[in-house]
Amino acid sequence: MKSKDFLSIADLGREDIRLLIANAIDMKAEGWSSLLSNKVLVLMFEKPSLRTRVSFEIAMRQLGGHCLYLSPDEVRLGKRESVPDAARVLSRYANAIVARTFSHQTLEILADHADIPVINALSDLEHPCQALADLLTIYENKETLEGITLAYIGDGNNVAHSLMLAASLCGMHFRIASPRDYQVQEQILQLAQDFAAGSGSEIYCTEEPRLAVTDADVVYTDVWASMGQENEADQRHQVFTGYQVNDELLSLARQDAILMHPLPAHHGEEIAENILYSPQSVAFDQAENRMHAQKALLAEILGGLEIPLSNLQ
Numbered sequence: 001m002k003s004k005d006f007l008s009i010a011d012l013g014r015e016d017i018r019l020l021i022a023n024a025i026d027m028k029a030e031g032w033s034s035l036l037s038n039k040v041l042v043l044m045f046e047k048p049s050l051r052t053r054v055s056f057e058i059a060m061r062q063l064g065g066h067c068l069y070l071s072p073d074e075v076r077l078g079k080r081e082s083v084p085d086a087a088r089v090l091s092r093y094a095n096a097i098v099a100r101t102f103s104h105q106t107l108e109i110l111a112d113h114a115d116i117p118v119i120n121a122l123s124d125l126e127h128p129c130q131a132l133a134d135l136l137t138i139y140e141n142k143e144t145l146e147g148i149t150l151a152y153i154g155d156g157n158n159v160a161h162s163l164m165l166a167a168s169l170c171g172m173h174f175r176i177a178s179p180r181d182y183q184v185q186e187q188i189l190q191l192a193q194d195f196a197a198g199s200g201s202e203i204y205c206t207e208e209p210r211l212a213v214t215d216a217d218v219v220y221t222d223v224w225a226s227m228g229q230e231n232e233a234d235q236r237h238q239v240f241t242g243y244q245v246n247d248e249l250l251s252l253a254r255q256d257a258i259l260m261h262p263l264p265a266h267h268g269e270e271i272a273e274n275i276l277y278s279p280q281s282v283a284f285d286q287a288e289n290r291m292h293a294q295k296a297l298l299a300e301i302l303g304g305l306e307i308p309l310s311n312l313q
């Protein structure tokens, strides 16, 4: 990995990703081990979570390590205690910090002042652990990442940013359809285009969902209002009408296309009622794969596991 921390999916190179997916596949088959038996992970969250918290806690237990969860009210980062001081204190107790923050800058300050690795468990800018599990899920279904076309429909948010960077690193084609004022950030698009130039992936941004989805291998969506944007939900609902992934839109994708969502889902908004339970949906595999992908990540960050347990074909 490029740094001690995992704040962005761009902290990984293409070879790191290949290695993590290979190890995640092996760990998924193997289950429990004692690789991290003397390690402690602190989870410090400013926002709620089901998947991220539970998958990290169980991943750590399955690797023989320990976890400690600090809820938003307990720490009150930047209010009860400064972010640098929290980083310094936790560095005296734990082996790594997994943090979910509102501002991405909070993560950067944490990482700058912590002697131990900091892992991004979602910020306003990125959700790299989700992207890692998504790549694993796509690989399991398509047996390759290179040349696969992913169409993302909806808000150009944290999930979209990490996916766009992940795709461009791995030679996947990435199409995104978002309303004009809700597109991905320019600096992320620029970075993705730089990666794409080296990997052969193509990036296409549009306001028209049908253009993005036509003949895609993967159709992906996420909520229209992310955590922290609840007061914009009504206005966003109006702007995003027409960006719902439903049977009609999905029928434009390849016949063997898979449907992805990071969850939690707002049924009847970004995703039509019941479509998450269709045979094309892999949303619950994605949720499961959070744990396997994070086991591979923790093994690398805390266990120094750099040699692939097996090789991807």
Ligand code: CP
Binding pocket: 048, 049, 050, 051, 052, 053, 122, 130, 262, 263, 264
């Ligand atoms: N997908 C995801 O990160 O879910 P949680 O917010 O429940 O952790």
Ligand code: NVA
Binding pocket: 122, 157, 158, 159, 222, 223, 225, 226, 227, 262, 263, 264
């Ligand atoms: N974009 C969503 C993802 C939740 C997993 C959010 O930030 O709330």
